[in-house]
Amino acid sequence: MSFSILTWENRSLRLESIPSGRYTQIMTNNTTQQSIIAAARRIVQRDGVAHLTIEAVAREAGFSKGGVLYHFPTKDSLIEGMITSFLEEFEQDLARALAQEEGPGSWLRAYIRSCQSEEIEVETINGLIAALATNPHLLEPMRQHYRTWQTRVERDGLPPALATVLRLAMDGLWFADLFGLASPSGKLREEVILTILTMAEAHA
DSSP, X not given: OEEEEEEEETTEEEEEEEEHHHHXXXXXXXXXXXXXXXXXXXXXXXXXGGGOOHHHHHHHHTOOHHHHHHHOSSHHHHHHHHHHXXXXXXXXXXXXXXXXXXXXXXXXXXXXHHHOOSSOOHHHXXXXXXXXXXXXGGGHHHHHHHHHHHXXXXXXXXXXXXXXXHHHHHHHHHXXXXXXXXXXXXXXXXXHHHHHHHHHHHTO
16 A cells, blocks of 8 residues: 655646555654654753753653654754744644634734734744854754745735834734733733734734
8 A cells, every 4th residue: 555645846736646555654753753753842841951961851752862862863953853843833723723714914923813812822932042052053043044035025015114014013922921020911911912903903
């Protein structure tokens, strides 16, 4: 038995068969990597980035050290995996929000809604904290995403300067949540987000 997947090659779609055993191995590897990344997030959240080691992650995940090293040969590669995982989760949230929007400013409004959770999932951003504390160069994947997002903002049908200000406002709220910098809560938070959304809708 085999599974067929669509691949993009020479601007045309073709079917490529993958043996079922290979497909199962890919899925197993992905699941194992997710388990390792989840364990790394828990360690950083609970014990701090100083305690993020391959040995600690292996114990937390219930794997051997060699098992972790097979998927993440270095601590830096593990942190990079944590950041990539966060970005993938955010992109999924963004896609769901975008499906509910239409017209000028739709992408920006989806971005605002994806960033607005007051109960920010601390585990999903611990990779960012770890990267800042150990090797800022590991933030390059996030920098690339932000460059792409800024391009989308500027081409979203709103005045580019206004759209950029609103994007930066949501980023500021998100980072205030992340670092505990007197971020607004309750009714004030709701009014802040509503104000940003209203400004993004008024020019649609």
